[in-house]
Amino acid sequence: MTADADWAKKTLESAVNEIISGGLFDDPFLQARPVWQIAGSLLIAECRAREDRYWLIAGNDSPTDLIAGETAASAREAARHFALKWQLAAEKLKAGEVSTPSNLAADDLFKKVAHLVRCAESLYELAEQTSIWE
Numbered sequence: 001m002t003a004d005a006d007w008a009k010k011t012l013e014s015a016v017n018e019i020i021s022g023g024l025f026d027d028p029f030l031q032a033r034p035v036w037q038i039a040g041s042l043l044i045a046e047c048r049a050r051e052d053r054y055w056l057i058a059g060n061d062s063p064t065d066l067i068a069g070e071t072a073a074s075a076r077e078a079a080r081h082f083a084l085k086w087q088l089a090a091e092k093l094k095a096g097e098v099s100t101p102s103n104l105a106a107d108d109l110f111k112k113v114a115h116l117v118r119c120a121e122s123l124y125e126l127a128e129q130t131s132i133w134e
Contacts, residue, residue, distance in 0.1 A: 004037075004039035004040065008039075011058050011059065012032050012033075014058070015045070015058035016030055016032050030048070030054075032045045032047040032048075032056055033046055036133070038126075040060070041061075042058075042059035043059060046075075053069025053070070054066050054069050055068075057078070057123075062119055063086065065086075074133075076133045079126060083123040083127060084124075086117075086119055086120035087120040090116040093109065093112065
């Protein structure tokens with residue numbers, strides 16, 4: 001197994017475990033396969049649980065996230081959707097529309113929002129680069 005394939009396998013296993021243990025997904029039987037990646041940095045996987053299909057994103061500095069399969073027809077469209085989802089989540093956090101843990105200091109919240117915005121912007125820029133999706 002190559003280093004890139006090994007990284008993808010470990011990242012995907014970790015992301016699936018995080019999704020299930022974090023309560024983002026309640027079915028313990030989730031099959032996932034990477035469909036696009038920047039080796040050692042970011043991957044998008046297609047997942048299946050029984051008849052349902054999902055897109056999963058994970059990476060070294062990226063949030064691990066999951067969306068319904070019908071939300072996007074391709075990994076590139078899924079990337080665009082994740083970018084928009086994260087941007088909106090950051091705005092809601094900043095506006096106080098989403099509850100945050102009571103022990104989260106204002107400075108930590110600011111850092112979390114800034115990180116989410118950076119991830120969203122970086123992912124959107126990647127989604128706009130046609131050459132990496134062909």
